[in-house]
Amino acid sequence: MERMLAARLHVPSRTLRVEEVPRPQPGPGEVLVKVEAAGVCLSDVHLIDGTLTPLLLEGDTVTLGHEVAGTVAEAGPGATAWPPGRRVVLHAGELRDGAVFTRGVDYDGGWAEYALSRADALTPLPDAVPFEQGAIIPDAVSTPWGAITSTGQVRPAEAVGVWGVGGLGVHAVRLLRAVGACPVVAVDPSPVARERALAAGADLALDSADPELRTRVRAVTAGAGLATAFDFAGVAAVREQALSVLAAKGRLVLVGLTNQPLTVADGTRFSYLQQQIRGHYGSDMPVALPEILRLMEGGRVDFSTSVSGVLPLAEAAEAVERLEKKVGDPVRLILRP
Template identity: 55%
Template sequence: MTATMLAGRLNVDTARFALEEIPVPEPGHGEVRIRVRAAGVCLSDVHLVDGSLRPRFLEESTVTLGHEVAGEIDALGPGVPEDWKPGARVLLQAGERCGRCARCVRYTEPCLSTRTRGVDYDGGWAEYALATHHTLVSVPDELPLEQAAIVPDAVSTPWAALVSTADVRPAQPVGVWGVGGLGAHGIQLLRLIGAAPIVAVDPLESARARALDFGADAVFDPGDPELPRRVGAATGGRGLDAAFDFAGVPAVREQAAECLAPQGKLTLVGLTPEPLTITNGVRFSFAKQQVLGHYGSSPAHVEQLVELTRHRRLELSRSVSDTMPLSEAGAAVERLQRGGDTPIRLVLTP
């Protein structure tokens, strides 16, 4: 009899999410099977369920969700290097190179068609998950798997946006719009980089309090008509060298752009299908400002963050707002859809 497991499956054509019993997968060449111990629940998962975000490369109509995954190696397929052993604690990179484009054939540049775990192929909202061995990252014993699981995306996406896309430097004034899972870590990481001052903007009082707890120097309500002036005052009249939209809201982007300093950069991290509008295009061009798109992170960013936790430069115990059993994945999605308590990250524990 074929062994089965519980998995959170989404049919992207019908927008039906359900927990189903499916066969336990067998690892192929170069693959390992992971016994999933923790899997993060992200707003991107919610957007997949509600249909506002659709996979670009999914070859089937149904996929197991979950791109933030950690657990233990359960079984090895042929061709896996001897360094990897059953029982090893690992987290999984959130994506795979496509293996087909010219960049992948040369393997000298980043792939521009990266497949995302839990979006374009089966992810970790399941008791077991498959991963190619080169997407494994060892987890140090001192890092709980619930925290390790969220490093790919919840922590690595803002880290990559800060240090690579926007190239934030010490003592630069920076603004963060949206203090949810990505924004809270963005503030924490900006503090690590040495950005100053760090300004956080969120409509929820609880999120503004969180921003201060994570290291923001000033917090504001986006509904304040005096917000651009207040940001200017907080930065000594300079404005923001870098602003980050972690919310994925069109109005946020216009407001953030208005707060930029000359040659300032607005980086779009939160995802939305809505149009991007810069109201005062003349001012934007005259000031030589920039809008930068951002998505995900590279394997190196995840590895850097694991090292930072290993050496106690980065502490993630506040990042897991709650753990829930895999059987309550639907409830976790609904909790994020409702908003209100604005968790940093919910984590499923199969």
């Protein structure tokens, strides 16, 4: 049996090891992909540090990596639409029996030399899009895209706010600019993140600790407040601050994950203004990925600056540490087998 390298997390001990494992074989309706690039996400960090735990994983060990791009190595029976050599992006999850299974969490992901995918969980990757940029689309780009277009239902000329300009929030700023939101207000305590937001197209970047934040948001929105606010930080204080500058009938979209309670300080005001809080997770990838790739091919968005570094698969632990400690303030680090 052929073998390959994979970065495997032993969940009970939270131990990450790069080790040799059997190379998987595609079964009926499956495709084996030679991995060319795999993104390192903060969710991976949280799986390792114990903040997140797989809910649907069979067994106690999983190959990490839900952001994956590569080329088709072999197609199983019934997967003839995917010839060897085809460039592809793997979806970050699959729907099984009504439940969402996340790649690299609930089943083996792409921090490996090869990865399995269902044939219906792949999207062709255009030649014009590098593997490194293609790899980050299934989460770092498609999640904010889904939050903007589906959950948030942002319309052109609407005033919007983005709290947390990290690996997802910076892409939200770019995408909001692309769909015509105006103005786009970014909020982050980090000066580096605020500079990044302005470079990505934000009209205004504010420190969350700024005592004049509410006044400045009201000023830039002609007193109306934000039609939609996005929480990419997953912090209770962020949500309270975003609600305080939300317009009448405004929408607060929760993208950042947290197990902390959600509170509304002034329930009467919230109801009187007919505001809404909407939860968001992932995206409809069969729809979102082709849309994003068309925007990239058409020059509407560019994610080249999002690739902050490329490391070999053997240095997966180093990549995790760099992201966790924000060494160099990375947006996305990429592993290459």
